[in-house]
Amino acid sequence: MGTRVSYPAEVKVKAVKMRIAGVPVKEVLRQLNIRNYTQLKTWMKWYKNGEMHRFEQPVGKQYSYGKGPKYETEMERVQAENRYLRQQIEVLKKYKELERKWYQK
Structure with a gap:
């Protein structure tokens, strides 16, 4: 490239x-x-x-630059961040479970 x-x-x-x-x-x-x-x-x-x-916009940022969600209150922003972090934890838990199964074989 x-x-x-x-x-x-x-x-x-x-x-x-x-x-x-x-x-x-x-x-x-x-x-x-x-x-x-x-x-x-x-x-x-x-x-x-x-x-x-x-x-x-800088190179490579055309789709994300200044396009983040707008929140009415700080509470909404925190709740959205909480949802995102919970999803991250769930993904990591699923991966850890898969990894455990791989090593058992």
């Missing part, structure tokens, strides 16, 4: 505006030194969907 490249938000916005202005894709890629057409395609999709906040 190749290394990930992080483009500044200004480059992303400029690339989208150049495409909207009618500049050919190859020219946009060459001028702004963008590696892949699909990257530009993704930015165009975000722009058309009004997801401008995504231009500011």
Whole structure:
């Protein structure tokens, strides 16, 4: 796999505006030194969907950055965290039981 490249938000916005202005894709890629057409395609999709906040997100965080659940009260947040931790404990208990069965054989 190749290394990930992080483009500044200004480059992303400029690339989208150049495409909207009618500049050919190859020219946009060459001028702004963008590696892949699909990257530009993704930015165009975000722009058309009004997801401008995504231009500011770090590489690899497009789906989770700033998308965490919002809680009305601190109590709701604590309850949700409790549920999550209980689920983690249950998974570990199941794994421990499976591990015990494997070693008995």
